[in-house]
Amino acid sequence: MSTNFDVVVIGCGVVGAAIARELSRFKIRVAVLEKEADVSFGTSKANSGIIHAGFHSAPDSKKAEFVVPGNRMFDKLCEELEFPFERHGELMVAFSEEEIRILHTYYERGLQNKVPYLEMIGRERVLEMEPALSPDIHAALFAPTAGVICPYEFCFSLVGNAVQNGVKLHLNSKVSWIGKTPDENFEIETANGEKYSTDYIINAAGLFADEIASFVGLNDFKIHPRKGEEYLLDRRVGSLVKRVIFPTPTKTSKGMLVIPTVDGPVMVGPTALDIDDKTDFSTTREGLKEVFHHAQKMVPEIRTNDIITSFVGLRPSPSGGDFILGKTVVEGFINAAGIESPGLTASPAIAEYIKDVLIKEGLRLELKKDFDPYRKNKSVRVRHLIDERKFDEFSKVVDENKDYSILVCRCENVTEAEIIAAIKDGHTTLDGIKFATRAGTGRCQAGFCTSRVMEILHRETGIPFEKITKKGEGTEIAPYPLKKGGVK
Amino acid sequence: MIKEFDAVVIGGGPAGLAAALSLKSNGVKRVLVSEREDVLGGILQQCIHNGFGLHRFNEELTGPEYAERYIDFVKEADIEIYTSSCTIDIVNEGESKTVYLMSELYGLVEVKTKAVILAMGCRERNRGNIAIPGSRPSGVMTAGLAQKLVNRYGYMPGKEVVILGSGDIGLIMARRMTWEGAKVKAVVEVQPYPGGLNRNIVQCLNDFNIPLYLSHTVTNIKGNNRITSVDIAPINEYREPSKEEQFTLTCDSLLLSVGLVPENELSLKVGIELDKVTSGPLVDANLMTNVTGIFACGNVLHVHDLVDFVSEESEACGNAAAKYINSTLTKGEEIPVRTGNLVRYVLPTKVEPGKEALLSLRTMATAEGVTLYIKSGDEVLYKKKHKKIFPSEMQRVLIKQVPADAKKLDVLFK
Numbered sequence: 001m002s003t004n005f006d007v008v009v010i011g012c013g014v015v016g017a018a019i020a021r022e023l024s025r026f027k028i029r030v031a032v033l034e035k036e037a038d039v040s041f042g043t044s045k046a047n048s049g050i051i052h053a054g055f056h057s058a059p060d061s062k063k064a065e066f067v068v069p070g071n072r073m074f075d076k077l078c079e080e081l082e083f084p085f086e087r088h089g090e091l092m093v094a095f096s097e098e099e100i101r102i103l104h105t106y107y108e109r110g111l112q113n114k115v116p117y118l119e120m121i122g123r124e125r126v127l128e129m130e131p132a133l134s135p136d137i138h139a140a141l142f143a144p145t146a147g148v149i150c151p152y153e154f155c156f157s158l159v160g161n162a163v164q165n166g167v168k169l170h171l172n173s174k175v176s177w178i179g180k181t182p183d184e185n186f187e188i189e190t191a192n193g194e195k196y197s198t199d200y201i202i203n204a205a206g207l208f209a210d211e212i213a214s215f216v217g218l219n220d221f222k223i224h225p226r227k228g229e230e231y232l233l234d235r236r237v238g239s240l241v242k243r244v245i246f247p248t249p250t251k252t253s254k255g256m257l258v259i260p261t262v263d264g265p266v267m268v269g270p271t272a273l274d275i276d277d278k279t280d281f282s283t284t285r286e287g288l289k290e291v292f293h294h295a296q297k298m299v300p301e302i303r304t305n306d307i308i309t310s311f312v313g314l315r316p317s318p319s320g321g322d323f324i325l326g327k328t329v330v331e332g333f334i335n336a337a338g339i340e341s342p343g344l345t346a347s348p349a350i351a352e353y354i355k356d357v358l359i360k361e362g363l364r365l366e367l368k369k370d371f372d373p374y375r376k377n378k379s380v381r382v383r384h385l386i387d388e389r390k391f392d393e394f395s396k397v398v399d400e401n402k403d404y405s406i407l408v409c410r411c412e413n414v415t416e417a418e419i420i421a422a423i424k425d426g427h428t429t430l431d432g433i434k435f436a437t438r439a440g441t442g443r444c445q446a447g448f449c450t451s452r453v454m455e456i457l458h459r460e461t462g463i464p465f466e467k468i469t470k471k472g473e474g475t476e477i478a479p480y481p482l483k484k485g486g487v488k
Numbered sequence: 489m490i491k492e493f494d495a496v497v498i499g500g501g502p503a504g505l506a507a508a509l510s511l512k513s514n515g516v517k518r519v520l521v522s523e524r525e526d527v528l529g530g531i532l533q534q535c536i537h538n539g540f541g542l543h544r545f546n547e548e549l550t551g552p553e554y555a556e557r558y559i560d561f562v563k564e565a566d567i568e569i570y571t572s573s574c575t576i577d578i579v580n581e582g583e584s585k586t587v588y589l590m591s592e593l594y595g596l597v598e599v600k601t602k603a604v605i606l607a608m609g610c611r612e613r614n615r616g617n618i619a620i621p622g623s624r625p626s627g628v629m630t631a632g633l634a635q636k637l638v639n640r641y642g643y644m645p646g647k648e649v650v651i652l653g654s655g656d657i658g659l660i661m662a663r664r665m666t667w668e669g670a671k672v673k674a675v676v677e678v679q680p681y682p683g684g685l686n687r688n689i690v691q692c693l694n695d696f697n698i699p700l701y702l703s704h705t706v707t708n709i710k711g712n713n714r715i716t717s718v719d720i721a722p723i724n725e726y727r728e729p730s731k732e733e734q735f736t737l738t739c740d741s742l743l744l745s746v747g748l749v750p751e752n753e754l755s756l757k758v759g760i761e762l763d764k765v766t767s768g769p770l771v772d773a774n775l776m777t778n779v780t781g782i783f784a785c786g787n788v789l790h791v792h793d794l795v796d797f798v799s800e801e802s803e804a805c806g807n808a809a810a811k812y813i814n815s816t817l818t819k820g821e822e823i824p825v826r827t828g829n830l831v832r833y834v835l836p837t838k839v840e841p842g843k844e845a846l847l848s849l850r851t852m853a854t855a856e857g858v859t860l861y862i863k864s865g866d867e868v869l870y871k872k873k874h875k876k877i878f879p880s881e882m883q884r885v886l887i888k889q890v891p892a893d894a895k896k897l898d899v900l901f902k
Contacts, residue, residue: 231619282621283619288621308614394596398590405596444611447611448611471626475713480644480646482638482668
């Protein structure tokens with residue numbers, strides 16, 4: 001028996017999530033299939049979190065077409081979904097006359113792409129805006145409309161709102177086969193033995209979009225992984241910079257960035273290396289050297305001693321070099337593939353476009369009267385109350401729910417109430433809870449809170465202690481009970 | 489809720505308990521210990537091996553036994569204990585301080601106090617801090633977390649183990665995992681000498697034929713879901729691994745014992761200056777920080793290798809804090825203590841002439857047949873010949889009386 005849907009979205013990274021949320025406005029049956037144990041677990045979780053202004057993309061590209069409108073949509077999205085978002089701008093810095101000429105080409109590009117408020121500014125103003133930058137800088141291209149978000153929190157909020165409005169989310173659901181039924185519907189099978197039938201498929205499978213397309217006989221594009229290593233610095237280092245700092249790109253490299261994350265710590269990276277293996281998530285000595293060499297040139301205070309963690313993201317780089325969007329020769333099969341940078345920024349605009357494609361392809365979309373664009377039951381972030389010394393408010397929060405008085409992660413000040421809320425939102429792995437709450441993202445990197453979170457997860461879900469995983473089956477934390485073992 | 493105490497001790501591990509007892513026995517009336525966990529004893533509770541208490545109690549105790557002795561003392565001593573109580577902030581108002589606690593039992597508690605003793609202990613350095621290249625699979629964790637999972641929860645993180653770093657917790661876990669049926673394939677240490685105590689090398693590695701690779705490091709972590717193997721290579725004097733001599737060990741877990749860092753986030757919030765070498769607060773001869781009325785002891789001050797020394801130092805700290813509270817702490821002239829040949833740090837960095845001084849020091853390298861000298865000008869106050877010195881072994885020296893006319897103390901090996 002298969003479950004019937006009007007639209008099935010394959011892949012729940014930020015693109016799939018934005019599409020699902022857009023479609024949740026309408027009276028249709030939508031399912032999202034995600035192969036991992038949680039959403040945002042692929043490329044999106046490793047995203048730098050930059051909401052680009054849009055001067056990087058070549059005019060006439062789909063990237064340029066979607067990045068500027070996407071950027072504009074973030075204020076409203078932030079208001080509705082309450083994810084952290086700071087619109088502080090980005091600076092592309094030049095160290096020589098020659099680099100200033102390159103800046104100028106990006107300035108022109110930005111004007112063509114209709115990026116608002118672009119300015120080329122001199123050294124003095126650059127250093128006034130960002131005192132931590134190297135005094136050797138000559139000039140910068142300043143785009144005030146750029147900003148930063150937390151990519152997985154954005155993704156979680158989109159999915160949470162979509163689910164709240166009726167979208168069905170299926171995790172651990174890797175698509176293993178797609179066929180057609182006699183009445184011309186798609187039939188989808190997943191590796192965990194489930195079947196789904198649907199009129200439309202949206203292929204938002206990121207790195208694996210080419211493999212999904214080939215299930216319906218489409219072999220017209222390939223997705224190549226392009227590896228990016230990123231390094232996160234200790235909160236103690238402070239923000240160092242307020243804006244996203246780019247170097248002037250060279251022929252071979254877009255360069256390493258210094259990124260102020262919305263959560264406070266600075267991130268540096270990413271590298272860009274074309275590889276063959278879609279499962280190679282390894283950081284390297286060379287990558288580390290490259291990142292810090294470039295970052296230190298722009299912000300001399302940055303030190304490798306301050307690294308608290310590093311990670312790798314694989315960009316889904318399409319063979320044609322541009323986003324692959326829209327209908328295909330297979331009726332009802334729609335691509336949202338090859339969404340590399342500036343994909344995060346473009347994602348809400350892409351979602352609207354995909355909705356329009358669905359209408360053109362004959363799907364009748366009628367607005368739900370009861371669609372609620374606002375995110376429900378958002379957990380309090382105790383960390384902010386402690387950082388800002390709002391103790392009275394903290395006290396009130398605790399009076400309403402005692403679980404807010406139990407601090408589980410002391411580096412990031414995350415309470416038991418926040419962990420329980422994340423579990424209730426469907427996060428059942430340590431990584432999922434970490435991304436949802438920040439428990440374990442701080443300087444001790446989960447040394448203290450791992451066992452506490454495991455206890456809570458065990459208590460709230462009944463998952464046996466030995467079956468609790470980092471990021472899904474096969475990643476158990478403590479898989480072997482001692483003979484006389486048991487949770488304390 | 490607003491409360492008033494004479495002293496608040498932050499942390500109910502060995503340092504906090506000894507400091508609280510000492511406050512009490514030196515006549516301080518209202519003492520509060522705020523402990524984050526639901527039981528007192530701190531990290532000792534997961535250290536179920538023995539070897540604790542040789543100096544203090546003249547017998548070999550396990551960690552929980554050592555903790556229990558102090559817990560019993562504290563329970564008899566009319567000391568207020570808050571467990572499941574996380575200290576979230578300290579505000580310095582000069583004469584008085586306000587400590588903010590979030591307690592499971594009482595909710596937010598605002599505590600007015602004359603003095604604060606910091607006894608928050610330390611945390612383990614982790615993978616990120618040493619930037620080990622490779623993938624990010626399950627099965628990579630600090631040795632202390634593994635110890636907690638095995639000893640307090642009863643679950644093993646793996647069966648085929650490699651340990652990076654030869655700190656004491658790593659060595660202890662090598663033996664513990666072996667006893668529980670795991671195969672510990674190697675302990676890998678980047679330094680040319682072990683990070684832990686010599687007795688642990690003998691009792692935890694040699695007795696079980698576990699190989700120790702000195703001047704080696706893990707150059708790569710492999711496996712996408714669970715760790716499957718690590719690459720290990722010898723390193724040269726510039727810490728560069730040799731690709732030619734690299735080898736691979738299969739494993740399902742990698743435990744990290746790569747050092748401890750004092751936990752001073754709260755200290756920084758209240759404006760306490762830290763020492764760049766120890767990462768603990770800069771303190772004077774009374775173990776008082778630069779913020780008058782706030783003291784520090786135990787692993788939050790500097791990382792110790794023996795709990796006995798933590799207790800001893802914390803008693804001295806409690807004693808000084810009691811004098812401060814009772815307004816009998818005389819702060820005389822202070823002279824600097826300077827580090828000489830082979831000495832990485834000495835604590836405290838200042839002493840008072842004419843008074844007793846208990847010095848803790850660590851060396852920065854191994855050396856054989858050297859003599860430790862503590863001098864005031866040309867006068868030798870202390871002299872001891874050592875067969876061998878290790879950075880992993882802290883030295884404690886009591887100077888009965890610093891000469892009244894001393895201008896500085898020099899601590900060095902010759």
